[in-house]
Amino acid sequence: MATDKSKHLNCVLDSHKIKNEQKLLDKHIAKKNEIKEALAKKHGSDLYDPFNSGSYAKHTAINTKFDFDLVAPYKRNTFDTLKGMYESVYDFLYDKYKDQATIKKQKVSIGLEFFADADGDIVKVDVVPGRELNKDQYKDDSNINLYVYSQFGSIAAGSERIKTNPKAQIANIKDHADKEAVRHNIKLLKIWKVQNNGKPKSFFLELITIKAFDKKDITGETWDKLKAVMEYIRDEVKNVSLPDPGNSNNDVADTLTDIEKTNLSNDMKYMIERIEENSDNIKLYFKVNEKHPCEEKKQEENKYGVKKEGVSAPPVTRFG
16 A cells, blocks of 8 residues: 555654653753853853754754754853853863763854763753854844854854854744744654755755745645655755855855755655655655654554564654
């Protein structure tokens, strides 16, 4: 019997809901709040209210790979330089958590990966220190500057005054006319990326999905919409411009090389062709999280005594 592609994708989405891993999610939230309070205690009135800016805030998180991104926006005169800000926050987090976590300097953030607890769970929080663009204007415009520790797209390591606006990035999805469909397609592409070792950053997939919805008339059931987005990526990825909503001068399309764009275009082309040739192939590219099968699949397993269908999914280790 042929696979109902939309029905399968809906099952995939259900199985990857973060509420299915509520216990682990709660641990991430608790640790994020702890770090937020520690930074507030350290810097007091020099720090505006830190906030989450990642997939959890955008409602595009999946439960197989999820990181909390905690933006820490500092007042303009708190640090003389952005590098000084970055190093100071790193030193503070390292001194506080060195016995509990691996702390490392990343492109524009400081990554904290906490050691596995008694349940074997690992919590990861990326702290993004930023400094308001103009003195006393952050509460009005939410603009901040970041320090670039290592190469960030086309931006060289050690660069300062890299403007961004994480709240504008969140609003880019939240305010979209078809935000539910946009979020579902972003999640599905992230699931494909995680399960098939895809290259694009989640932010890239997020922006190109939104662009597809803005440029095309995307309607129909779940597969129809996903196929339309995949066709847009196939046809346009080599030439598309993806301005960062937080800084229009930063083209996120530049985070992929020409070869990587060609490979992504080919990936979309072959996936569409194979799924259209045989609907069962959709299960190879978009897999149900076997740890949390949807209700229909549970009933099927009970009826036939089958534990897994076809290709097994990779082990679940953390959110995404």
